[in-house]
């Protein structure tokens with residue numbers, strides 16, 4: 001795209017002082033923002049080294065909240081961010097950090113009571129293997145995929161998301177809940193089928209993706225958060241909100257996970273059905289009437305008190321990273337949307353000043369409003385997908 005090229009040429013050497021301007025007028029340089037992100041995360045790394053813990057978010061007192069050592073679905077993102085910084089800077093310090101922090105949860109590869117192994121091991125060890133070809137990382141990913149596969153139920157055609165015998169999930173009367181987020185666990189399975197030449201991982205991933213297309217999506221291509229199945233018959237028992245506002249509403253991060261997940265399905269299969277699904281989700285997100293002008297969604301598209309509702313920057317970071325991959329596959333051009341969201345994320349509205357925000361990169365994300373957790377805070381996964389997006393943006397700029 002000529003326009004994109006001109007833009008990138010114009011911003012080379014552009015001073016960071018531009019970030020004082022409004023989001024509409026900033027034209028961002030991926031290199032500049034990667035540099036600032038690295039400076040900021042170097043401080044977060046220092047804090048993590050001192051605590052010997054993995055940072056997740058901030059608590060109500062404004063201090064760093066660390067991942068739970070037992071298991072935490074977000075534990076892979078901080079080492080994943082270190083891998084992205086190693087990729088961009090080639091500075092060994094980031095490789096050493098990534099390895100150190102992912103080793104802290106290596107043993108979780110045996111866990112079978114949680115579906116988030118795909119998130120955890122693909123974002124950490126998956127990036128590590130991609131960048132270093134370390135065979136040990138590959139074997140850890142295979143073990144994690146084997147553990148994840150124990151949750152696949154052929155009657156349902158899905159991987160079970162949450163166990164229902166404990167925690168808040170136990171109070172909902174569900175039998176076999178599957179959340180749209182679970183689409184993000186499939187990338188690990190696709191990769192492990194490639195490593196092992198055993199199709200069983202990919203086959204389960206495809207059945208899961210097909211069942212999810214059938215039951216999670218509404219006529220307008222938005223997605224419900226939770227579909228509960230009968231584990232014996234595979235019948236749908238009900239469709240519900242968990243982290244979103246209402247059963248019929250569109251939880252922002254859920255839409256982003258679906259978009260990213262089907263884009264990945266297309267990457268591994270080249271099946272047009274997945275490309276079409278990803279495009280439909282992208283169009284739902286980008287054409288949603290109440291989407292704010294800067295492209296950063298409220299935490300739920302149907303949140304009751306818009307415009308007085310928190311934004312969810314994590315949803316925007318996941319969305320824009322997925323759009324950059326989808327843009328390569330799709331006849332639709334998502335470049336304008338990509339430019340807009342990246343410009344917004346890189347602005348002072350959403351990127352913290354150096355040394356602030358307890359050294360997380362992005363501000364204003366939401367974990368779960370219905371659970372009263374992590375409201376208007378930084379989140380390690382917002383930073384992870386933003387770093388991924390900056391890397392992809394840099395590649396896009398070089399290609400155009």
Ligand code: GLY
Nearest residue numbers: 073181243253367
């Ligand atoms: N379950 C992942 C999320 O909160 O988006």
